[in-house]
Amino acid sequence: MKQPAAQPLLWLAVLLAAYLCAPFLASIPQISHADWAGVDWHATWSAVGVSIGSASVAALVILVGGVPLGYWLARSSSRWTALLGFVVQLPLALPPLTSGVLLLFLLGPYSWIGRAVGGTLTDSFAGIVLAETFVAAPFLIVAARSAFLSVDPVFDDVAATLGHHPGSRFFRVTLPIAWPAIRAGLALAWLRAFGEFGATVMVAYHPYSLPVYTYVVFGGQGLPAMMPLLLPTLGIAVVCAALSVYSRGARAVASELPDNGDEPAVVATAGTTLSADAGLTLAIRLARHIGTFSLDIAWAPSSRRLAIIGPSGSGKSMALRLIAGLESNERGAVRLGQLDLGTLPPERRQIGYMPQDYGLFPHMTVDQQLAFPVGADRASARFWVEHLGLATLTGRLPQQLSFGQRQRVALARALSRHSQLLLFDEPFAALDTPRRRRLQQSLRDLQREIAAITVIVTHDPDEAALLADEVLVIEQGRVLQTGPVEEVFERPCTMRVADLLGLHNVGTGIVKTPGEIEIAEGFTLQTSDRSFHPGQQVMWRVGSRSITPSVSGPHTGTISAIGTRHGERYVNAKVKGVSFEFASQDGGFRENGQCRLAIDPDGVTVWAGAA
Template sequence: MTRKTARPLLWLACLLAVYLCAPFIASIPQVGHADWTGVDWRGTWSAVAVSAGSASVAALVILIGAVPLGYWLSRSTSRGMALLGFIVQLPLALPPLTSGILLLFLLGPYSWLGRLTNGALTDSFAGIVLAETFVAAPFLIVAARSAFAAIDPVYEDVAATLGHRAASRFFRVMLPIAWPSIRAGLVLAWLRAFGEFGATVMVAYHPYSLPVYTYVVFGGQGLPAMMPLLLPTLVIAVLCAALSVAWRDGRSSLFDMAENGDAADQQTQSEARPTLPNPRLAFALRRHLGAFDLDIEWTPSTRRLAIIGPSGSGKSLALKLIAGLERNEAGFVHFGETQLDALPPEQRHIGYVPQDYGLFPHMTLARQLSFPVDADAASARYWVEHLGLSALMGRLPRQLSFGQRQRVALARALSRHSQLLLFDEPFSALDTPRRRRLQQALRALQREISAVTVLVTHDPDEAALLADEVLVIERGRVLQAGAVDHVFRQPASLQVAALLGLHNVGEGAIRAPGSIETASGLAIDTADRAIPVGQQVMWRVAPSSIAIVADGAHAGTIDSVELRHGDLFAVAEIGGMRFDIACDGEPAHLLQRGPARFAIDPRGVSVWTSGARVMPQENVLSAAAHQ
């Protein structure tokens, strides 16, 4: 922010601050004119006690109901809940006297509720509490709703995969994260209840609350007699301000709960564990979300798996369906002989690491590791030492680097001896060097443990490094599945090749033994003569098998020379097709933009049959744009 921009903002801030402070300053000279001798201190302290007591009871009632209501309002998208959210905020817009009149329709002596209670709900302490609850509750409801809406749902998802049921997830995760905002809303609700006049005077004129008593004294004795009544109000305001300052940076100990889940959860979780010594994952997932349909099926035979595809292809949704965090509308999820889709997420005994790792912001590293239901302390200590986290046990997530957070999330998942680990693009937010280091660390970890790992990624290199089998999807459909080396060496279509970032790949037909005619009419020789003439094929040319030579058989144009990962490549157009050419060691005079001739070594041309239809060139470019 520039100084020119900041100065007007500072002036506006100071102007409002001066206005808010001015009444307090203006009241100071009036203290000397106060009628201290005529003060009815007994009546004053009685009114203070009534206001403080009723405001406290009302705040407690509001806290018990407003927090759950705010939570459901923040999570529901139904029209009914939206209408309810609108109605419960109406008291904020109503004049207090109007609120009091509305309450009389419900609580007054001539209403059905008033007749039922024999008028006990008006002109009583209960009437004051009910009036204050009505006008003050929206402050906490709005604060709670905003606080819960600001919390990433991934925290609930992670807590579910760590074995915690709905109530435990709310009280141990959601409520502690939202508590600072809820606490502020609770203070506002208490202050609003303490100072309520309009609704109170309509519903319960007696016993006097402090605002009503102040009004009565002012009407009967004037301003000097009322001045001493300001002291209790000012003292309470100062105390509330002091509490706000003390709470600003402090952490509440209200939610310092037990580190382990209840015994019932642990027993249920133990019963739900797969019993096979070396189980494999298989699934059929179907889910309809608006205009998007996911329909994929896969039965891999190895432990290290990857799901790869562009953004919006359904990768993360597939992972949530496996974890039970989204509803599988049809199909199945099997892990060995265990039918996971029959279990809620807290009973599937899986490890789930979302994109931002899902570390609970209010828990230290030590509490993160002890939070899972049935967490094994010995296993947690092992992974803490193994992953180099020993010196970080007292830190909060905000005090950790991205790499440290990733290791904590791994240790938390592994502390349960989970046999199925799900990773949702865990390295996407990292810079390249750090991402490569952590990928290598995860690869070493995969060799050490016996768990099945499923990695969701859009990075083909990451999938090739961390998986033995890969599932390629786009727009919710399977394009190809199989062993990593097979899928990368022989993509089923140009669409798959584009998503995997493969170059020098095309479609064509065998026109003569060992000769391919590409879709653009280019003739390429191959050493593979096993495929019969007339067969539709796909082909790939290794970049190192193309040479720039003066007497080459193919004419073309060098469009550019690029440096990739320290290696030099020329991008050329040959016979209407684009090729990448490895150029390390080529003479500099040959690497000039413009016309050139090329030789293609048949031994570097691989060819295979494919039933996939030819993809229009514009769609290939669109798919490649996702990379």
């Protein structure tokens, strides 16, 4: 059902469309009054040829120079570039006759350029081309600049990590993605050049272009003699419109397919792992300053499955980009085994990089994506196509794939290059929970199969625990803790780390006597660990299964929340301000109700830590 607000918009659209069509309709009754006998068809077709030829040459000149200029205007943040962008758009605001006068100052027979070329730039075909180029170029430049601005920089980043140098990235990725909008700008520029009158009549009255010849006939013979000249113009307009409709219809834009949960399990197959050194390790020292934010971290893990975890804005993605070479590492190094990656540009680091949306190039089919990496192994690509269930998808574009299919294509593309280092920037962030869990498990199975080092950036502790053997916890660009997953999750070094990992039943306390910890005023925990001395500040954690509701329990708590996680019911109770969470299927608990708890000393872990 249409929304009521759409009705006024429809009427406004109809009114404008009617106004634009009305002049064409109004000309139909006048055809009978046209002076067909007085038409000089030789001069007419000569003028048509001059206009088509000059507009085509001008469009070619505009294309060759306008695309690089639009790209430069889009990518540069210089104040001088912004000023240049303003100046090159001025012809859009100038009356055409004014544009012609300005061109005479530069190209006229009395200008230094005009004298140097003997006045050949006026009253000539070249003069028509120069006039049309001046007035029509802004249409393509503006379109190109907007097109390049709309191209996600992540495509260039991914292409760089796949081994392509800047020139290759521009012509094979950036330009094809921006081309539909540039093509539209080129068509506008050609049409503007074809119909240009004001600047042309000032610079090159001869030879006649079609607009100038139409004006001459109208001035000398009147409206009836001019009317037949509308036919070539209308014919060209109809051809251009037909081409526009055809090209629009040829661009098949498929809607995104639903994800039916068809992600195949990744089953390890003997002899199909990537050829990498099983003892290969990664060591990083990263530093980067942007505005008020600074990143400064060092990490030398010993295993192959790694995760960087932290809140939004902590510098996780920046760290990954520094490892990939997509941003400048101001001081430090990135070493993969004995190889210093920090000395290499991203296209020579032989790594795989997956951004959050997987970075699939929208103009390439699945087969083209897999053939795109420099040095891609076609045999390996075929293996991963079959192995990841992509054999029936090779002719599809990314917009014809589900999220899960896109992720598998991105994986296959990275793996087809025999990368020894795979970087994943929150690859599951945009997915719903069931789909995310399936794909996480699929990736975990793949990690067991390949020999490459994988680095996962995430803010999800459960994801880090599943996909990594070692983790790096960061906040505000600084390292909070590193180590094996079990150690970090079981013994966070600070309460802030515990909060970031989403841990429950964790806190700080002071050892009163061996085996007894004061965690709040008048509240002590008993532990079987008696290795700490009185007065020591420690951190503690209680396993949820070591907390038991009991009518004879020594601790009285108030139930603050009841919830469900992974299908299991959890109860949160506060004892003298300290929160404890435990699993319970007892339906008798109610929020704000009272309960008594017993805590098993054997389930209380204690370690040295800070608040």
